[in-house]
Amino acid sequence: MTTDTTDTTDTTGSTTGTGTGKRWVRGLRPDRPDSLRVLVRRPGSLMIFAGLVVLALIWIYPFIWLVSASLKTQPEIFGSGLGLIPETPIWENYSRAWTVVGFDRYFLNSVIITGGTVALIVIRSALAGYVLGRYDFIGKKLLIGIFLITFFLPEGYTIIPVVQLTDQIGLLNTHLGVILGLGAGGQVAATLLYAGYFRGLPKELEECARLDGAGHFRIFARIMLPLAWPITATVIILTFLFAWNVYLLPLVFTLSEPALRTLAVGMSAFIGEYSTDWSGLAAAAMISLVPVMAIFITLQRKFVDSIAGAVKQ
Template structure:
């Protein structure tokens, strides 16, 4: 009994130390957001500021324009998430429920997109968006982020829909339901575990996206997202590290909030998806 308690104590201590190491960079970031630039470099790894400089947050929010960057990021993120869920669910439904010529080839193409870096496709995506006159707009960024392959989300939906008995669809058809009614009223609600997973993963990807929003907003700085707006703290001769730390905290706060609120549903959705 004593040995068991000792082993648990050792394991708990080890896990606590690992957690401390893991969370330290975030704590240092919060601490740096309340320091001056000289204090950041002078105090090194010390977390306690001499006197909290709350002006760093007001400077980042108002003077640098992070209030508008936040609005842009919210609009683009939720627009992208909605687009990805809709098109991935529809594509996954077709792949999971129907057999057609070239299905295996199409799935193979989806798998290949896993290995394509974003930088390889940024030029054709930019040119295509410019052809439609959407390059310098929120809609253009949403389409650029949300209209790609998104193979993981599509294949997750396909795998889930494949496990649903066909009798459910046949019963709905006998009751007079059409394809869209079956999908939106029966199939999509059943796929809630996958939808929650795709929502969280795509939310993180769209919120932190940098390359595509940077290219799409080069000539319109007022359309920048939070990730792109970080460059505003880098000058020709110096960098406002304290202001950048405050801006980073402002950028991370919504992500942390979403994770805290949805973490339980996310874990349950993954467990449900694995069981399926």
């Protein structure tokens, strides 16, 4: 076990194929201990790897099944047992789901609500995180105490007063009402992430800028916020996941206003109205899941690093 090349890039383990056939002596291994060749020589590792592969296949099976079901005919879904390949792909399932359900409207609602929530949380958390991280002021300890008490406050606890409040300020059946409900409160983690980052920046930054005559807001907007881009990216990703997938609040807010439903909420309504259209249901589920999965696959390293970073630090 002398190979301790600290490898961080581990995705490209596919050095099989044109094996050079070079033999290596124990203790003098090539730089890439991740290669499949290692497996061949180590039955234990091979077993573990095989187990992981089987488990991973089980893990993504529901998605593969969903793709297949969305292209099958109604009787084929439950008639063909475990077969995944449809006889002839029925693309019409998708157009039916899209038009009958009115998914374009739900899709637009989801985009507006997610965009608004992300913007609201980034702005308010960055502003608050900046002063919390860099300045002492009266009431700071109280504020942090309140943050800690409410850190794990469940959504089911606050939903009734939030609905009642939104109703009183006349925003109950509006996009803005949902955005405020999702983004105005809670989300302490984002604020604290910013605070932790700003706290670590050197004091000289502000002193120099102040000598040049910049005010607090200029310093924040021109120097501090751009520097905090890694945190902003993390907050955007985490908030995006939260706002795109959230269910309870948009469900309650749109009970009397179906036109305002998001993808997640519209989907459940679809079951209620077309409970027997399984293939249409599968197609509708695909339409709802594909955007978020596509974004994840494109930005996956950033996603994983964000979550690991938010936890570790």
